[in-house]
Amino acid sequence: MKRIFLVFAIVGIFAFTTNFAFSQEIGLATFQETAQVIVDRRSQEVTASLTLQTTSIQEIKVPSDLEKKIREHERITSIIVTNQNECILGVVDDSCIMINVQRDPSDKGIIAIQDSTKEVAEQFISEINQAFDTDAKFHSVYVHSDDETNRILETSGAVSGRGTVSAVYVMPMEDTDSMYEKISAILIPKIIRDSDGFYLAAKELSFNENSKMTFSIIPFENNSLLQLKLSVSYPEAGKGLTEVSPLEFLDTDELNRSEYFSSGFYPLNSIFQVVILSPESTTISNIKGNTVPTQIMDGEKIPTQLTEEGWIFDPDEGQRIQGKYIFGKESSIEANDLMFVIGEQTSPTPTETSFDESIAILAIIIVGGVAAAIFFLKGYKK
Incomplete structure (x- = not known):
């Protein structure tokens, strides 16, 4: 019964999108920064974007x-x-x-x-x-x-x-x-602009001749999703692409988290995401960076250690592959950490391990919520 009350309490807090901490260590802030690279092998186009989003009008004014x-x-x-x-x-x-x-x-x-x-x-x-x-x-x-x-x-x-x-x-x-x-x-408040992170990366990427920006206000019952997005399209870049270095499409060799999160442990407020869309079933292999240990819950791969940096690919094969890279306790990621190959898998499958169920409950809520916010303005269909 105590566990049930805990789950409902966490769900309730997340549903209203307020800041909270779990076990005085893991926190989720209303402000999120997201990097995304989409490799569409059907249209042969690659699209990269950097997004700042929040439901607080104090963080996007x-x-x-x-x-x-x-x-x-x-x-x-x-x-x-x-x-x-x-x-x-x-x-x-x-x-x-x-x-x-x-x-x-x-x-x-x-x-x-x-x-x-x-x-x-x-x-x-x-x-x-x-x-x-x-x-x-x-x-x-x-x-x-x-x-x-x-x-x-x-x-x-x-x-x-x-x-x-x-x-x-x-x-x-x-x-x-x-x-x-x-x-x-x-x-964007000065405190967030001065904290660099994905904001600085987007500002630098805005000089790319193919870059475009979009600001969106999407109202809900109790608040609005506010999103500032900088994107770049690379026509034909997906043609024959097998060895993927995602940061190449953000014109950088290193991506730093915002120092806005430096006051606590917010491992899921900075997310790097890739999506592979293919006309035929494929897989990914030769992942250069870490892969985070996961546990399957309700058909979803959930990280068992939020302190570790690395990839979670779910699904990791098919016509639509999705990967998220979490920073863990790290403040930056380098190009080599994110490289992988599209094609037949030759590296070992990541181990699924035992885990603390309370952490998994939190991870489901946070990862699900972050994914929903990220994809709300994308609308990909399987």
């Missing part, structure tokens, strides 16, 4: 009145600020602010849908322009019939898909390094 107004509006599904090319069909060489709303079932016909959506968006655009120091002007209302915008912006159904309508406002296209510098100065 959206005005509280605006965040509350967005969250309490029953039709708003997300707000997107991006310099991604062609944020929707018909927008060329402009940056966008997209106010995405659920279609009102009472609207009959395209004119009614467009008028209703614009009426909702006009209630927000002035405050959004003021918050981000922009001057975006109305362009059009776009009715989504599929998830094409998700693919372009690397987002999920919170942005597009049947039933979603976007009021699109445009402004002159801005270089990514300039736009990222400006938006992060507005949104």
Whole structure:
């Protein structure tokens, strides 16, 4: 009975996304930094991204009145600020602010849908322009019939898909390094910017000529997911790629954790993730770095030692392979730690060991929550 109460207590705390510590050692902060490399062997494209995200408006400083107004509006599904090319069909060489709303079932016909959506968006655009120091002007209302915008912006159904309508406002296209510098100065507190980590890596990557940035507000019942993402696409880079050095696509040889977490032990607030998408079943092998001992619980691989750095691949074979690298007690990872080969496995399978069940319970909750947040704006399907 005591164990049951412990599980519900931890789940309850995590569900409300507050900071907590476990056994006075393992903590989970609301602020998270995520690096991700996606190797898509179907399209032969590699996409790399660095993301800062939180549910706290103290860590990403959206005005509280605006965040509350967005969250309490029953039709708003997300707000997107991006310099991604062609944020929707018909927008060329402009940056966008997209106010995405659920279609009102009472609207009959395209004119009614467009008028209703614009009426909702006009209630927000002035405050959004003021918050981000922009001057975006109305362009059009776009009715989504599929998830094409998700693919372009690397987002999920919170942005597009049947039933979603976007009021699109445009402004002159801005270089990514300039736009990222400006938006992060507005949104990211100085204490986090000065703590370097993935923020510094993203700032440096923003000078890549193929880089783009997206800021998203996705409202939930009690808070909003706030996410600042810097991404780079490498067309054709996945063609024939077998030996993978993930940090190569982030233009760095070393990735450091933010010093924002230095006051405690937060092993799962900095995550490096890879996704391999393949037209045929494959596997990974010759992993240069450590692999973390795991235990299977409810069909998921759960790390048994959160103090150890290394990879967890789950699944580790098939048409979609996903790997997460956790830092453990380390503050940085180097390129050689992350290298692996796509193809037939020649190295031993990691050992599954006995473990402390209380740690596993915490790991399930944290890893599951982190994964949900990471993939919320990606929407990959098996």
